[in-house]
Amino acid sequence: MAELLHVIDNLSVNIIVSFLLLISITTLLNYHSKNNKKKLPPSPQALPVLGHLHLLKKPLHRTLIDISNRHGTITFLRFGARPALLVSSHILAEQCFTTHDLSFSNRVQLPSVMMPNLIGMANYSSYWRNVRQIASVELLSNHQLQASSDTRAEEIKDMVHQLFQSH
Template structure:
C-alpha cells in the first residue's frame, strides 16, 4: 500500500507540474515565433542533437529564420536571419541585454554582480563605464605593451631552444595558452604562473588548477538549469562543485588584493593596484568584491 501511495503521489506531482508548465506557456507567450510541438517538462530538449548548428538549420527550414524553442523551463529564440540579428543588437539591444540566471553567474559571478552576469540597469552601466575607461581603454592597454613584448620574446626563445638541433615538432596550443595567461596575470597582478621565472611555485600551481577547473566547468552541461526539480536535488553534483570552486577562486583573488594592499602598491602599474587606488577615493563603490568581479572580467575578456 505504501508503494502504491508513493507512486500515485509522484505521478500526480509530475502531472501537476506538466499542467502548470503547459498552462504557463499558453497564457504568457501567445505572441512567440513559430515553434515545433513540445513535450511536458522537457519542452524541445528531445530535439537537440549535436552538432547544434545543423539541428537549428534543419528546424529553420521548416519554421523560418526566427523560431522559438523551450529547453525545459527556459524559453529560447533562434535567429538565423542577418537582418533580424542586426535589429536585435541595434533597435532592441536593451530588451535583449539581460542574460539567463545560471548557476555559474550566481556562484562565480558574486550573485550576478559582475559585468558578464549582472542584469541590465544602473549597476551594469556603471561596471561597463569602469571597464571601458579604467581597464579596456586604449591608453590603459598601451601601458602594458612591454609585458606583451616580453612574453612573446620568452615564447620565441623557448621555441628556438626546442629546435636548436634542427627541425622539431612542438605543441603550440598549450604554449599559446600559457602565453595568454602569463600576459593577462602580469597585467592584472604582475605575476607569471607558467614557464620560467615563477616566483611562488605553490601559488602558480593553485592558479593552474583553477584555470583547469574553469575550462572543465565552462564546458559542462547542467540539466538542472533547464529542469527545476533536477536543480533542487543537484543532479550530477555540479551545484556543489561550483560552490566549492567559487570559494577557492574567491580566496585566491582576495589573496592577490591583500598582497597588493599590504605592499602599499609599491608603484606598480597593475590593474589591481589601479583599482585599489580608486578604492581610496571611492571606498563605498570600489569594494573588494567589485574589484574581484572586475578581475574576473579582465581575465576573461582581455
C-alpha cells in the same frame, strides 16, 4: 489497538496521495496557463524535461537549418529549462540586435554563477552601465594599461616559471 493503527496508516497514505495529486494538478494548470498567455513563435514537438534537446544532431548548423525550414524564420526552442529563439532571417536578426536589443541583452541567470555582480554576469541595468564605465575609464584606459604593463609582464613570467617547474 491494531485496528486503530491500521486506520491511521491508511489515513496518512490517503493524505499523502491526495497532497501529491493536488500538487501535480496545480503544477499542470500553472504550466498550461503560463504558456497560453505568451504568444510564442511556432515550435517543434518538445519532450517534457529535455525540451528540444533531442532534436540536436551533428552537424548543428544543418539541424538548425532543417528546423527553421520546417517551422519558419523565427522558431521557439527550449533546451532543458532554457528558452531559445532561432532566427534564420538576416532582417529579423538585425532587428533583434538593433530595435529590440534591450529585450535580448539580459544574460541567462545560471545557478552555477555565485557572484552575479561581476561585469560579465550582471544584467543590463544602470548598475551594469556604471560598472562598465568605471572599468573602461579606470581599469582599461591606455594610461592604466601602460602603468600596469610591468606588473603584468612579471606575473606572466612567474606563472610560466611555475608551470615549467610543476612538470
